[in-house]
Amino acid sequence: MAVVNSVRPNSTPLLEVRGIVKNYPGVLALDRVHFDVRCSEVHCLAGENGAGKSTLIEIIGGSYSKDEGIILIDGNEVEFSSPKHAQEMGIAVLHQDLPVLPFLSVAENIFLARQPKTKLGFVNYSEMYKRARRWLDIIQADINPQTPLGNLSMARQQLVSIAKALSLEARVIIFDEPSAVLTSVELERLFEIINSLKQEGRGITYISHRLEEIFEIGDRVTVLRNGRLVGTELIRKINKDTLIKMLVGREIVETTGEVIKKDKGKKRETVLTVKGLNRSGVFKDIDFKVDRGEILGIYGLVGSGRTELVRSIIGADPLDEGEIYLYDQKVKISSPKDAIKLGICLAPEDRKRQGLFLGKSVQENITLPSLKKLKRACFLNYKKIAGYASVFVKKMKIVTPGLSQKVRFLSGGNQQKVVLAKWLGMNLKVFFFDEPTRGIDVGAKEEIRNLIRELAHQGKSIIMISSEIPEILRLSDRIVVMYSGRITKELSRDEANKEKLIAYSMGVT
């Protein structure tokens, strides 16, 4: 099915790879994959987690070596010896987790290892700032080149990376899931920039899990599955269903519009109430409540204080002022431990850094908070532990060769299921989910959404942060919108729609 419909059949691609094979012990990560980027096009790369997208771009970016196949630039064969070499050949990869030096200034990050020098060989700061300013102006980024990079939001850090790619005179720019850390508005801004880069004749590769984005920005799309090329298609010639079929190899109907009606008439018991929460410089005057069996969505741009808010509520970060009530009882939560004792947990935003022990087994990750229940006298009962873990592996449909598999080797979706699984057996009442479906494949996303619904159905109270508007609209009973540390609006399910969420999250009142 590997039919290549090129945008301009006669032009030589800026970058082309042919028959790339990459082997890891036990896994064939890439199996004879072809891919090319022409000038003035956005070529999307799609595939479930573990499909081989990252491996492919690491090879194109010179970070990994390939086992077989060739790389052509302007039709000439090249062999990348290092990321720097690939950079010199005009290829820039903008990684998902941007590798930055947070204490250095924006300009120093842009000109890392190639700082302009004075005649005496010292760093010429004024020249460096001037040049950085010029590149930032090209993409109309209003960023002071002298600020430490770590002070900027993720979205603005991404703009800096783009400026850096331009300064390197990159002709092929690869975006690795940029939307994972961006909110809708920031994403639209990014698309404008990508379009202007395209007009200038650069070739863009755009990797994303989100289908809407692929259809909005892409000219062509290449789909990988299990390391194999499924096909390359012109975007205007296919529709969403075709693409999903290519992606998963089985049919999944993405039920974006479908909404499940709740029995609205019944008065439900309020479980969690927060009043006047305050943390100086982060969020202010936060009030909300969640009922039994309710899903409360929190929507806001990155930097609106949403993640910080939930972290403060569960005691992971400090809280300056405010009251928290559980069933009308005032409670004091000064650490996540307190929160868990009260029946409140958080599945954090960054699963690898905050949610998982990557070097530990599936079993150890799932059972960690419940170990106290799995003892005989003072000692752990490994039979019980294995039994407990396997119950939740089955329930969550975690795909793993065994309970002793290290979590590091699982795919993103399965890792996220492990994060959630560890809370399920603890009889908790309130669940905070921070971006529960970020960066995982379509199938796993659906399973996790179903789980969240099921929890609510069982009478749990759910507070869910999500940057994906369709997801939050579909799952939430109510949505609060945050803007710059405040709740600007509360919307019921019937009132909420995409336009309102965007407007309120940008501070429109």
Add this chain to the structure above:
Amino acid sequence: MKKESVQLLKQRVAGLNLGRYLALVLLIGIASFLAPGFLTLRNVMNLLRSFSFLGFISIGMTFVILSAGLDLSVASLLAFSGVIVALMQHWGIYLGHIDQLSFIYPIPFIFITVLVIGSLMGFVNGLIITKLKIADFAVTLGMMVFARGMAYAISGGRTIFGVSAANQFMGRGMIGRIPFVAFLLLFSIVVCSIVLRYTVFGKNLYASGENPEAARLSGINPALYKITVYTISGFFAALAGICMAGRLDLGEPRVAQGWELDAIAAVVIGGTSFAGGQGSVVKTIVGVVIIGLIRNILSLLGILPAPQQMIMGLVLLSAVILQSLGSRKRD
């Protein structure tokens, strides 16, 4: 599914790190070849005893390194404990009775006091590290210098000769033909292994060592674990100090110079990861034995201490390099 379970089995075998056991067997082979008397019961028991002192502080160090910390103060705490245990049996030293034993109170209480003091100093390490958020390295470096200084200060820099029979038994005593310290070490290994594998404390310690933030969000207080491991490390340093004083029959502020580095080396050669959250006490003891054997073999070969040190350095470097290569392959 079958293929996957084979893969899992392979992973598990790789996880055992058979290399270091192979090295152990090899070393024993070399040693018995070089010195025919090596494998006699007597020599083995002697070796066992000489391993034990380093063994104790290496157990403590294992706990600390599991929590992603580093304790440089163990050797100084050992020396300090040796000095106070001797001093408490020579209370009269301040009155001028140099060579007479004079107990401040009955010997079991002396032991307990010294163990408590050692644990407390470890506790202080942990407290400063967690409450003031200062690097483990810096705090224990300070404690290392301080404890060694205290050992000199309270002894006036002198060696305190002679300890009681009970104390001598701790370091030299035999039960049957096996040294008492070896029993004590074995007991410690068993208890610590059980604690690490079969208690909630152990599991939570591994978790907070590997990823403190994830541990915190799972309801664990990593600071508490950090303080505890430093206390444990202090306890074992004090225990080693008491036994050492018994073995030498004296309290000496200069003992165990540089042993903190040997203990760290033993942990690393044993295969406990510096990043925290991975390793075991048994592994560390294998490391202790490997270090001890290499020293023993080099001495049998008649190599002088200075080149011995050099060779130990090379061994440590190659162990670290091999480990890094091994883990890279597995990931």
